[in-house]
Amino acid sequence: MAFAEHLTSPAFKENAKGALADPQLQSALHGVETGVVDRRRATVEKLPEFQALRDSARDIKNHTLAHLDLYLEQFEQKCTAAGGNVHYAVTAEEARALVLDICRKANAKLVTKGKSMVGEEIAINDFLEQNGIAPIETDLGEYLVQIRHELPSHIIMPAIHLTKEQIEADFRRVHTHLPADRNLEEHQTLLTEARTVLRERFLAADVGITGANFLVAETGTSIIVTNEGNGDLTQTLPRVHIVLASIEKVVPTLEDMSQLLRVLARSATAQEMSVYTTLSTGPRRPGDPDGPNEYHVIILDNGRTAMLGGQFREMLRCIRCGACMNHCPVYAAVGGHTYGWVYPGPMGAVLTPSIVGIENAGHLPNASTFCGRCEEVCPVKIPLPKLMRYWREREFEKNLQPATIRNGLAFWAWFAQRPRLYRIATSLAMFGMGLAGKFFGRFRWLPLAGSWTRHRDFPAPHVQTFQAQWKRGVRTR
Amino acid sequence: MNKDATPGPRVGLFVTCLVDLIRPAVGFAAVKLLEDAGCTVEVPSQTCCGQPAFNSGHRATTRAMAEQVIAAFEPYDYIVAPSGSCAGMIKTHYPELFEGDAVWAPRVEKFCAKTYELISFLVDVMKVSKIDAAFDGTVTYHDSCSGLRELGVRAQPRKLLSRVKGLELKEMHDADVCCGFGGTFCVKYPDISNTIVTKKAEHIAATGADTLLAGDMGCLMNMVGKLQRLGKPVHARHIAEVLAGVTAPPIGER
Numbered sequence: 207m208a209f210a211e212h213l214t215s216p217a218f219k220e221n222a223k224g225a226l227a228d229p230q231l232q233s234a235l236h237g238v239e240t241g242v243v244d245r246r247r248a249t250v251e252k253l254p255e256f257q258a259l260r261d262s263a264r265d266i267k268n269h270t271l272a273h274l275d276l277y278l279e280q281f282e283q284k285c286t287a288a289g290g291n292v293h294y295a296v297t298a299e300e301a302r303a304l305v306l307d308i309c310r311k312a313n314a315k316l317v318t319k320g321k322s323m324v325g326e327e328i329a330i331n332d333f334l335e336q337n338g339i340a341p342i343e344t345d346l347g348e349y350l351v352q353i354r355h356e357l358p359s360h361i362i363m364p365a366i367h368l369t370k371e372q373i374e375a376d377f378r379r380v381h382t383h384l385p386a387d388r389n390l391e392e393h394q395t396l397l398t399e400a401r402t403v404l405r406e407r408f409l410a411a412d413v414g415i416t417g418a419n420f421l422v423a424e425t426g427t428s429i430i431v432t433n434e435g436n437g438d439l440t441q442t443l444p445r446v447h448i449v450l451a452s453i454e455k456v457v458p459t460l461e462d463m464s465q466l467l468r469v470l471a472r473s474a475t476a477q478e479m480s481v482y483t484t485l486s487t488g489p490r491r492p493g494d495p496d497g498p499n500e501y502h503v504i505i506l507d508n509g510r511t512a513m514l515g516g517q518f519r520e521m522l523r524c525i526r527c528g529a530c531m532n533h534c535p536v537y538a539a540v541g542g543h544t545y546g547w548v549y550p551g552p553m554g555a556v557l558t559p560s561i562v563g564i565e566n567a568g569h570l571p572n573a574s575t576f577c578g579r580c581e582e583v584c585p586v587k588i589p590l591p592k593l594m595r596y597w598r599e600r601e602f603e604k605n606l607q608p609a610t611i612r613n614g615l616a617f618w619a620w621f622a623q624r625p626r627l628y629r630i631a632t633s634l635a636m637f638g639m640g641l642a643g644k645f646f647g648r649f650r651w652l653p654l655a656g657s658w659t660r661h662r663d664f665p666a667p668h669v670q671t672f673q674a675q676w677k678r679g680v681r682t683r
Numbered sequence: 684m685n686k687d688a689t690p691g692p693r694v695g696l697f698v699t700c701l702v703d704l705i706r707p708a709v710g711f712a713a714v715k716l717l718e719d720a721g722c723t724v725e726v727p728s729q730t731c732c733g734q735p736a737f738n739s740g741h742r743a744t745t746r747a748m749a750e751q752v753i754a755a756f757e758p759y760d761y762i763v764a765p766s767g768s769c770a771g772m773i774k775t776h777y778p779e780l781f782e783g784d785a786v787w788a789p790r791v792e793k794f795c796a797k798t799y800e801l802i803s804f805l806v807d808v809m810k811v812s813k814i815d816a817a818f819d820g821t822v823t824y825h826d827s828c829s830g831l832r833e834l835g836v837r838a839q840p841r842k843l844l845s846r847v848k849g850l851e852l853k854e855m856h857d858a859d860v861c862c863g864f865g866g867t868f869c870v871k872y873p874d875i876s877n878t879i880v881t882k883k884a885e886h887i888a889a890t891g892a893d894t895l896l897a898g899d900m901g902c903l904m905n906m907v908g909k910l911q912r913l914g915k916p917v918h919a920r921h922i923a924e925v926l927a928g929v930t931a932p933p934i935g936e937r
Contacts (some may be wrong), residue, residue, distance in 0.1 A: 579861070611739060
């Protein structure tokens with residue numbers, strides 16, 4: 207598998223250890239936890255119909271998924287009628303081959319890229335480079351992770367794990383053609399430098415690749431929402447525009463798209479609308495002042511059809527806003543790279559195993575406290591904890607869980623299904639623990655509970671269980 | 684006290700594993716609060732609601748445990764638990780376990796409809812608005828996730844706390860953010876859990892309150908265990924203890 211070199215999900219625990227011990231990362235993550243969450247709440251509270259819009263967004267996506275074949279066909283038909291080319295890719299390999307083929311036919315040397323999570327999913331940059339074509343990310347965050355040879359750590363804020371100091375150091379390392387003594391202290395000077403460097407690439411690019419937030423079936427249109435304007439330059443200036451999308455991006459109508467946009471920007475960045483919302487329908491028409499000569503839409507499956515027919519269907523409603531990870535206490539503690547692949551946080555914990563296999567991503571759906579905050583903020587109401595639990599069921603069925611957890615639970619469950627024995631056993635155990643803890647009231651260390659007592663004290667139980675006291679006739683205490 | 688002539692509802696107290704084994708005082712506090720509200724309380728023989736097995740993907744085991752709970756508690760007018768986590772397990776997740784089962788599903792639906800978390804039961808069902816308790820001190824209240832998000836327990840505990848004489852509530856920052864307990868999560872990923880609970884402990888300590896309250900023993904044990912390890916001088920109690928005027932030493936103290 208081509209993604210294998212980037213996949214570190216099996217090492218989730220080691221990744222987490224590193225992340226927790228990284229002071230720069232911890233300081234960068236603090237911003238997600240505070241700023242983004244508060245701003246979203248304020249924006250959402252200003253819109254009285256927001257909760258109703260979430261219901262509507264869920265329904266639009268459910269309806270589309272129920273008729274996905276029809277809407278994909280309609281999209282293809284309308285897009286083709288507008289002069290575009292629609293390609294289907296069952297696997298990541300097929301999608302990469304399609305991109306390369308289009309680039310080769312265009313005799314491309316330089317490719318500019320707008321932000322695309324499908325692009326990350328199929329690892330298109332590495333593949334183009336291996337084939338002698340230079341891809342340049344033009345979204346600032348994506349550009350930063352590209353020059354660091356990293357994966358994005360967040361689906362809409364790819365470089366959220368970096369501090370300003372790290373970015374300054376990277377610019378000095380990579381932009382060697384600029385004076386070494388230049389001032390890069392301010393955010394603004396960093397931005398200006400990125401803009402200057404990228405502007406040259408926009409003008410020189412042969413092919414522009416963007417993602418798609420939505421594909422509209424009734425018009426054959428692809429839509430991107432951005433804040434930097436880089437997506438527009440990426441898709442308008444080069445001779446060829448390639449849209450990387452996946453099957454669940456299609457929606458029936460422009461009206462549906464407009465409704466989804468209302469929940470998307472608010473959930474993602476706490477904006478009412480993103481700065482740019484760009485609709486593309488086919489290539490440049492006669493008389494158009496600009497635009498590409500060729501317009502291609504590559505629609506990727508990569509495991510999604512299988513999800514459509516199974517327990518994880520609801521995950522296909524996801525509109526990639528990132529609210530689930532912004533509100534996740536585990537994400538806030540360990541950051542996106544710990545999850546070990548393209549999609550982090552709660553949505554990644556459900557989606558990643560669907561794409562790379564649960565045997566490669568078993569930690570992801572387990573590393574959740576099931577606090578439910580992700581589901582609470584999800585603009586399309588995906589029951590993320592429930593879907594993570596489904597993965598845990600699969601792991602149990604396939605015997606993939608750690609033996610300690612599996613056996614410990616089986617032991618507990620065996621007793622719990624024998625109430626008399628349970629009462630006797632727990633009474634004895636609590637009597638022992640209660641006596642042992644009588645002096646200090648709590649334990650700093652307990653046998654078999656090192657995972658707990660390494661970080662916290664454990665309260666000593668009362669010497670008699672509630673049920674034992676109740677049975678003896680004790681009624682108050 | 685309910686002064687009506689008609690006898691109050693018969694409540695089966697689902698005491699929960701952690702209250703049963705670690706902190707019986709919470710069970711007795713629940714009994715007092717329910718009786719004060721006019722209920723007759725009984726405690727049928729019980730073990731676990733099955734949540735640890737459910738969240739670990741052991742569905743068949745969970746279902747067997749759920750059947751046991753339903754059989755034991757079905758005769759009561761209400762099933763009440765001093766925990767949003769266990770009540771949430773029953774009320775929102777038992778139906779999933781019996782989905783499509785023509786015999787069990789209707790039975791489970793009725794069962795879940797009469798299952799409640801203690802504090803919300805007192806306020807929403809028994810319409811309790813007076814609390815005969817005093818507490819000399821400041822408290823801060825943590826919203827446990829399952830109670831908050833699965834059962835909508837948020838205003839009810841604050842309403843009852845405001846009726847306790849002498850008690851002052853100081854809200855902490857991010858009171859509705861997970862404490863990092865997560866059941867088996869805290870032992871499967873102890874380092875991540877530790878980072879989350881450390882932040883929580885800092886928010887608790889920053890309020891200056893002398894007692895931490897919550898409605899779930901799991902969260903409380905996690906938070907107070909961390910506070911004590913960090914040497915923060917904050918006591919911890921289940922909210923029912925304060926509402927019932929329990930004077931036993933706080934959790935983890937003698």
